[in-house]
Amino acid sequence: MNEIIEKIKQSGLKGRGGANFPVGIKWEIFNATLANKKYVIMNAAEGEPDVFKDRYILENHLEETLKGFKLALDLFENTQGYIFLNKSLYDLLENKIRKFVNKWPVNLVKEKGGYLNGEETVLIESIEGHRLEPRIKPPYPPEKGLWQFPTLINNVETFYHVYQISQNQYHQTRFYSLTGDLNNIGVYELKEDSNILEILKQTKNLSEKPFFVQVGGGASGIFLEQENLDQPISGAGSLIVYDTNKTDKIKLLKKILSFFLKENCGQCVPCREGIYRLNELILKKSIDWLKAKELCQTLKESSFCGLGVGCGMACESLIDIIVKFNQANG
Amino acid sequence: MDNLVKIKIDGKDFELASNLSILDVSKNLNLDIPYLCDHPDLDVRANCRMCMVEIKGKLVPACSTKISEGMEIITQSERIHKTRKSNLELIMANHQQDCFHCPYFGSCQLKNLMKTYGLNASAFSSRKKNREDFSMGKSVVFKSQKCMECRACVSACEKQGINFLEIDGNGLEIKIIPSLNKNKDCVYCGQCVSHCPVGAMLPDMSDLEEIEKLLKEKKYILIAQIAPAIRASLGEEFKIPYGQLTVGHISTGLKALGFQYVFDVSTGADLTTMEEAQELIERIEHNGKLPLLTSCCPAWVKYVEFYRPEFINNLTTVRSPQMIMSNVIKSYWAKENKIKSANIKLVSIMPCTAKKYEANRPEFKKLVDYVLTTRELALLLKRHQVMPEKLKESSLDALFSSSGVIYGASGGVMESALRTAYYLITGKEPQEIAFEKMRGLEGCRQAKYKIGKYTLNVAAVSGLKNAENLLQKIKADSKLYDYVEIMACPGGCLSGGGQPVPVNDEIRKKRANVLYQLDKKSEIKYAHDNPFVKEIYKTFLKDEKNRKTVCHTQYAKKKKEGHIIKKI
Numbered sequence: 001m002n003e004i005i006e007k008i009k010q011s012g013l014k015g016r017g018g019a020n021f022p023v024g025i026k027w028e029i030f031n032a033t034l035a036n037k038k039y040v041i042m043n044a045a046e047g048e049p050d051v052f053k054d055r056y057i058l059e060n061h062l063e064e065t066l067k068g069f070k071l072a073l074d075l076f077e078n079t080q081g082y083i084f085l086n087k088s089l090y091d092l093l094e095n096k097i098r099k100f101v102n103k104w105p106v107n108l109v110k111e112k113g114g115y116l117n118g119e120e121t122v123l124i125e126s127i128e129g130h131r132l133e134p135r136i137k138p139p140y141p142p143e144k145g146l147w148q149f150p151t152l153i154n155n156v157e158t159f160y161h162v163y164q165i166s167q168n169q170y171h172q173t174r175f176y177s178l179t180g181d182l183n184n185i186g187v188y189e190l191k192e193d194s195n196i197l198e199i200l201k202q203t204k205n206l207s208e209k210p211f212f213v214q215v216g217g218g219a220s221g222i223f224l225e226q227e228n229l230d231q232p233i234s235g236a237g238s239l240i241v242y243d244t245n246k247t248d249k250i251k252l253l254k255k256i257l258s259f260f261l262k263e264n265c266g267q268c269v270p271c272r273e274g275i276y277r278l279n280e281l282i283l284k285k286s287i288d289w290l291k292a293k294e295l296c297q298t299l300k301e302s303s304f305c306g307l308g309v310g311c312g313m314a315c316e317s318l319i320d321i322i323v324k325f326n327q328a329n330g
Numbered sequence: 331m332d333n334l335v336k337i338k339i340d341g342k343d344f345e346l347a348s349n350l351s352i353l354d355v356s357k358n359l360n361l362d363i364p365y366l367c368d369h370p371d372l373d374v375r376a377n378c379r380m381c382m383v384e385i386k387g388k389l390v391p392a393c394s395t396k397i398s399e400g401m402e403i404i405t406q407s408e409r410i411h412k413t414r415k416s417n418l419e420l421i422m423a424n425h426q427q428d429c430f431h432c433p434y435f436g437s438c439q440l441k442n443l444m445k446t447y448g449l450n451a452s453a454f455s456s457r458k459k460n461r462e463d464f465s466m467g468k469s470v471v472f473k474s475q476k477c478m479e480c481r482a483c484v485s486a487c488e489k490q491g492i493n494f495l496e497i498d499g500n501g502l503e504i505k506i507i508p509s510l511n512k513n514k515d516c517v518y519c520g521q522c523v524s525h526c527p528v529g530a531m532l533p534d535m536s537d538l539e540e541i542e543k544l545l546k547e548k549k550y551i552l553i554a555q556i557a558p559a560i561r562a563s564l565g566e567e568f569k570i571p572y573g574q575l576t577v578g579h580i581s582t583g584l585k586a587l588g589f590q591y592v593f594d595v596s597t598g599a600d601l602t603t604m605e606e607a608q609e610l611i612e613r614i615e616h617n618g619k620l621p622l623l624t625s626c627c628p629a630w631v632k633y634v635e636f637y638r639p640e641f642i643n644n645l646t647t648v649r650s651p652q653m654i655m656s657n658v659i660k661s662y663w664a665k666e667n668k669i670k671s672a673n674i675k676l677v678s679i680m681p682c683t684a685k686k687y688e689a690n691r692p693e694f695k696k697l698v699d700y701v702l703t704t705r706e707l708a709l710l711l712k713r714h715q716v717m718p719e720k721l722k723e724s725s726l727d728a729l730f731s732s733s734g735v736i737y738g739a740s741g742g743v744m745e746s747a748l749r750t751a752y753y754l755i756t757g758k759e760p761q762e763i764a765f766e767k768m769r770g771l772e773g774c775r776q777a778k779y780k781i782g783k784y785t786l787n788v789a790a791v792s793g794l795k796n797a798e799n800l801l802q803k804i805k806a807d808s809k810l811y812d813y814v815e816i817m818a819c820p821g822g823c824l825s826g827g828g829q830p831v832p833v834n835d836e837i838r839k840k841r842a843n844v845l846y847q848l849d850k851k852s853e854i855k856y857a858h859d860n861p862f863v864k865e866i867y868k869t870f871l872k873d874e875k876n877r878k879t880v881c882h883t884q885y886a887k888k889k890k891e892g893h894i895i896k897k898i
């Protein structure tokens with residue numbers, strides 16, 4: 001049994017890219033899959049609007065993160081590594097990273113597409129030079145990934161924590177980027193199961209005025225009202241606060257929809273057509289909320305990949321807030 | 331042997347092979363899981379999201395989910411129903427409903443699904459009203475305003491090794507487009523057509539509308555000639571069991587529509603056989619170019635002319651059955667019957683989109699005036715409410731032989747030609763099943779036959795990717811084969827691009843079986859025994875010049891022909 005994998009499993013670390021998959025199990029599957037070549041990829045595509053914790057980690061803990069990545073590279077002899085960075089991170093860190101990874105078998109890759117490029121199979125397609133569209137899963141990358149070889153993809157924060165684990169310094173924390181209508185915008189390292197209310201309190205961000213939040217990302221994150229803050233953050237470590245009275249909620253919904261209209265790959269019916277029709281409905285003077293929610297359901301239930309699902313969840317939760325607000329305020 | 335797994339579907343227990351998808355299981359057991367983008371010939375794409383089922387509280391697509399031990403699948407519930415209905419509504423929003431002009435008329439999956447899911451009309455209006463249609467070689471038309479971007483056509487074309495159809499753009503802008511690459515061209519096989527679930531990829535149906543006019547005007551003598559493969563498949567359009575809709579019924583149907591004469595292209599096939607067998611023997615005896623490659627598939631001919639011109643001299647110069655038959659009708663039969671060929675409009679009924687292209691090749695000087703595919707004939711019959719199941723059989727107009735019917739199946743040309751070559755070489759009749767090895771759906775079948783003093787290495791290939799593989803082998807060793815039959819469509823013309831949809835291997839086998847049964851029952855087994863063939867070689871074709879013009883042709887290297895954009 002591999003020592004580092006055992007340690008990761010014991011730590012209970014979950015993937016920090018948003019999918020929350022147990023990291024130890026992912027590494028174990030990757031390690032157990034027989035092949036004569038393997039790939040390890042660090043995903044630094046961080047593409048959700050208003051999420052900037054991976055950037056923070058790379059700016060402040062670059063070496064530790066790379067060392068965590070190296071642990072994965074070392075699992076199997078014939079392994080090629082890729083570090084996949086969004087455009088701004090690439091421009092910012094290229095030289096520093098190159099210097100550090102100097103002799104490692106590692107390629108740096110600059111993101112070509114937009115938001116969807118960070119989805120792990122899209123990332124693979126992108127390196128292979130294909131259309132930027134997700135693959136059917138299974139097979140999952142740890143079994144069949146880049147060029148059909150076992151491929152381990154973890155996000156920046158995950159590798160950072162893996163390094164901490166290897167040094168016995170991991171204390172069940174995670175990084176949260178906090179932004180929106182609050183006083184202390186920034187990235188915080190807090191307990192991974194902290195609930196939202198605690199996070200706001202600890203960072204001295206709990207406002208007196210009525211507000212609602214979006215957790216897990218500025219696009220696909222779900223919206224929660226003040227009475228639902230008694231839960232940890234799902235998805236990416238991100239919390240955005242909106243002042244209920246100040247925020248134009250329909251405008252916010254439109255902003256989210258235009259984001260997804262632009263970023264979806266167009267492969268599947270519910271997402272390509274559903275988002276378009278949802279947007280069409282929202283642009284009307286009198287909005288058919290029932291039909292809109294029906295489309296959100298379809299997106300959630302049947303989209304090919306997480307983008308469509310995320311869009312459905314985000315829009316549905318925001319629509320709920322809007323409808324409730326409208327009812328309360330006549 | 332595959333592992334068996336125990337699963338539950340809607341509470342019922344099953345034990346099934348583990349390599350199946352949930353949708354495979356549904357098809358096998360006749361369950362009611364709807365699907366649009368899935369096709370057994372092609373890789374799973376899972377993009378229509380119509381086939382959603384529930385497992386452990388989550389909806390998953392049946393087509394891309396393999397069954398596994400202990401899986402509990404729910405196929406019907408309110409939640410599933412809603413999701414499928416909603417996706418159907420999103421698809422219908424952009425689907426131009428021009429049903430009267432669609433070969434799916436009367437057997438449309440979309441309409442059936444709308445009924446099942448209680449969708450009267452989509453709440454949304456089309457966002458594709460500005461998109462253009464395009465047409466390839468007057469054979470295949472893409473109606474972009476009906477397309478749901480499922481990409482089955484792209485996969486089918488890729489499976490042919492052509493890759494002429496491409497996916498362009500992202501998100502809402504995604505489009506299927508014909509390739510602009512000058513090294514890629516369409517060969518008109520129509521495999522994209524037979525794999526399109528919603529009638530957006532279609533045979534070019536301009537001839538059909540012309541024929542409607544002619545039927546009304548009654549100015550011309552309308553003659554139809556029916557290809558071998560039609561009789562194996564037309565019944566599907568009318569839910570008539572295989573083998574029960576005969577060429578006699580089809581003839582009656584055509585006459586009810588207003589055609590005056592109906593001929594069987596099998597007769598033309600017999601003449602192709604005679605000529606091709608002679609050419610084969612000649613090339614063998616006189617050190618001619620070998621292997622001899624068949625040329626009755628116009629998609630294959632175009633493939634050679636555009637992609638592999640170095641093999642042009644390997645193609646037999648013998649014309650295809652359609653072209654020989656048209657010539658016999660217009661220049662021989664018409665004269666015999668004192669009919670001016672200018673008063674004739676000759677319509678081929680073909681299983682094939684590429685036959686439209688063939689008929690329009692300039693060297694054939696419009697011998698065939700129009701070509702209808704099987705699906706167009708079915709549409710024509712349905713529009714005029716001529717229902718073949720209610721018709722009596724009538725005999726065809728003269729020139730009848732059935733030894734050519736096996737031309738409709740991959741391997742049939744080869745088998746016919748070998749039977750006749752055997753006779754010409756040995757002077758004896760071959761056994762009926764002597765060349766049976768040529769039959770089947772495998773991409774490439776090969777055999778070695780001893781006929782008299784010759785040993786012939788032969789192969790029958792269907793599917794253009796298989797054909798390309800074979801050409802590569804021949805390039806490496808030109809002595810590998812003496813004679814090769816190539817058909818562009820998998821299984822041959824019986825699953826041509828103009829044939830009824832759906833199609834899959836099971837249906838291909840059934841269609842082939844109809845043809846081989848006809849062959850078995852037929853009194854005239856061999857082309858050289860066909861009384862009409864004997865007769866015409868004694869008279870009209872005795873003249874060498876006639877024989878050359880009626881039965882032979884030439885090929886030339888082709889530049890890209892591309893596509894035409896049709897504004898709508």
Ligand code: SF4
Nearest residue numbers: 266267268271305308
């Ligand atoms: S859900 Fe959206 S992004 Fe994902 S495959 Fe479908 S169209 Fe593409």
Ligand code: SF4
Nearest residue numbers: 487516517519520522
């Ligand atoms: S007709 Fe054949 S070659 Fe042309 S696009 Fe369709 S599948 Fe491809």
Ligand code: SF4
Nearest residue numbers: 477478480481483526
């Ligand atoms: S033309 Fe037909 S097969 Fe091709 S993408 Fe459109 S709907 Fe699918």
Ligand code: SF4
Nearest residue numbers: 627682818819823826
């Ligand atoms: S195999 Fe037959 S149906 Fe297919 S393109 Fe060739 S001639 Fe046409």
Ligand code: FES
Nearest residue numbers: 367376378379393
């Ligand atoms: S048939 Fe399964 S998604 Fe289209």
